[in-house]
Amino acid sequence: xxxxxxxxxxxxxxxxxxxxxxxxxxxxxxxxxxxxxxxxxxxxxxxxxxxxxxxxxxxxxxxxxxxxxxxxxxxxxxxxxxxxxxxxxxxxxxxxxxxxxxxxxxxxxxxxxxxxxxxxxxxxxxxxxxxxxxxxxxxxxxxxxxxxxxxxxxxxxxxxxxxxxxxxxxxxxxxxxxxxxxxxxxxxxxxxxxxxxxxxxxxxxxxxxxxxxxxxxxxxxxxxxxxxxxxxxxxxxxxxxxxxxxxxxxxxxxxxxxxxxxxxxxxxxxxxxxxxxxxxxxx
Numbered sequence: 673x674x675x676x677x678x679x680x681x682x683x684x685x686x687x688x689x690x691x692x693x694x695x696x697x698x699x700x701x702x703x704x705x706x707x708x709x710x711x712x713x714x715x716x717x718x719x720x721x722x723x724x725x726x727x728x729x730x731x732x733x734x735x736x737x738x739x740x741x742x743x744x745x746x747x748x749x750x751x752x753x754x755x756x757x758x759x760x761x762x763x764x765x766x767x768x769x770x771x772x773x774x775x776x777x778x779x780x781x782x783x784x785x786x787x788x789x790x791x792x793x794x795x796x797x798x799x800x801x802x803x804x805x806x807x808x809x810x811x812x813x814x815x816x817x818x819x820x821x822x823x824x825x826x827x828x829x830x831x832x833x834x835x836x837x838x839x840x841x842x843x844x845x846x847x848x849x850x851x852x853x854x855x856x857x858x859x860x861x862x863x864x865x866x867x868x869x870x871x872x873x874x875x876x877x878x879x880x881x882x883x884x885x886x887x888x889x890x891x892x893x894x895x896x897x898x899x900x901x902x903x904x905x906x907x908x909x910x911x912x913x914x915x916x917x918x919x920x921x922x923x924x925x926x927x928x929x930x931x932x933x934x935x936x937x938x939x940x941x942x943x944x945x946x947x948x949x950x951x952x953x954x955x
Contacts, residue, residue, distance in 0.1 A: 673886055675919040676703030676731070677911060678865045678895040679902050681719055682710045688903050693723035695908060697730040699915040705733040705764070705865065705895035713737045717746075717753045717763075724756040731760050733826070733863070733895070738767035743775045744797055744814065747782035751818040759820035764840060765827050772831035779825055780835075783818050787811035826863060838863065843889040850890060862891045869899035870910045879921045886922065 677696055681689065689706075696704045704727075706719045720734040734753075736746065754761040763779070765772045774792040781788040789811045790797040798812050825837050832839030839845050841864040849858040866885075868878055878896075885891055896914055900907040 673882070673891070673919075673922040674702035674893040675914055675922065676701045676705060676733075676893070676895045677914065678705040678707055678897040680707050680709055680897065681902075682708070682712050685902060686712060686715075686719070686722075689719055689722040690726045692902055693730065693732070694726040695903075696911065697727045699911050701730070701911070701915050701919065703731040703733055703762075703893065703895055705735070707735045707865075707897075708737075714740075717749045720761055721753045721756050724753075724758075727760075728758075729760075731762060732757055733762040733764055735764045735766050738765060738771050738775050741775075743778035743795055744782070744812075746775065747779050747814050750779065751783070751814065751816055754818040754820050754824070755816060757819070759818070761818075761820065762824045762826060765825065765831070769828055769830035769834075772827045773834040776825055776827055776831060776835050776837055780823065782814035783823075785813065785817050787813045826861075841865065843891075846890050861893055862889070863893040863895070864891050865895045865897055867897045867899060868910070870906070870913070871899075875913045875917050879918055882918070882922060 679685075679692055685692075693704055704723065706716075706723075708716050708719060712719065716734055716736045720732050723730070723732045738746075750761070750763050765775060767775075771794060774794055777792065778790050778795065778797060781790060788797075798809050800808065823837065826840050827835060827837050829839045829842035829845045831837065832842060832845060838860040839862070842862075846862055852858070864885075866882065873881075882894055885894075896918075898907055898910045900910055
C-alpha cells in the first residue's frame with residue numbers, strides 16, 4: 673500500500689505550500705494530496721505547481737472543482753503543471769458525476785496529443801461560435817503536452833464506471849471489479865483519504881485499521897488527513913510516524929525478524945542508536 677498525506681489548504685496556508693511539500697518528500701511518503709477550500713479552489717493547480725520546485729519524486733494529487741472551469745482551459749493548466757512536476761501530477765476531479773465524465777473525456781482527448789473534437793451535453797470543443805469567423809477549426813490540439821505518459825486522472829465511482837478511470841474511495845465499485853467485471857480497470861489504483869487524530873488513535877491502531885480496510889476493499893493508496901494544523905511540530909511528528917511506522921508496516925507482509933519492536937521506538941532514540949553504531953564502526 674502507498675501512504676501519503678492529504679493537506680487541506682486555504683488562503684491562509686498558500687504561502688506554506690512549498691515548505692509542506694518539501695517536508696512530505698523528505699519524510700519518504702508516496703503522495704501529497706492537496707484539498708483546497710474557500711478561495712483556494714479557484715487556484716487549485718497553482719497549489720500543485722508550487723510543489724514542483726522543492727520536490728523531485730513525490731506524487732502530487734490535486735483536487736479540482738469543476739464548477740466554473742472550462743475543460744479546455746483546465747487541460748492547458750493541467751499540462752503545464754504536469755510538466756513542471758515532471759509527470760508527477762494526479763488530477764482528482766470533484767463535482768457532479770456526469771460533469772466529471774464529460775470533463776474527463778475532454779482531458780483524456782487533450783492529453784493524447786492528437787487533434788480532437790468533443791460534442792457533449794455541456795461542452796462543445798471547438799465551440800464553433802459565429803463570432804469566430806476567421807480560421808474556424810473542426811478539430812483542435814492542446815499544447816504543451818503533459819509529461820506523464822499514463823492516465824493520471826481520478827474520479828468518483830459513477831464517473832469511473834462510465835470512463836474506466838480510477839475511482840476515489842469506492843469500495844462497492846472495487847468489489848464489483850474484483851468479481852471480474854472489467855479486467856483492465858480491476859488493476860487500476862484504488863485511492864482513498866482517511867482521517868487520523870494522533871491524540872485519539874495510537875499509531876498501532878491506525879495500522880490495524882488501514883490493514884483491515886486494505887484486506888476488505890483492496891484499497892492500495894491512502895492519503896491520511898492528520899487532525900493537526902499542517903506544518904506544526906505535532907503535524908511533523910505525525911508525518912514521521914506515517915513514514916517510519918505505518919508505511920513499512922502496511923507494505924511488508926511481516927516485519928523483519930528481530931525488528932518488530934524497534935519499529936515503534938521514538939525516532940530520536942532510533943536515530944541516536946544509528947549514530948552510535950556508525951561511531952562504533954569507525955573505531
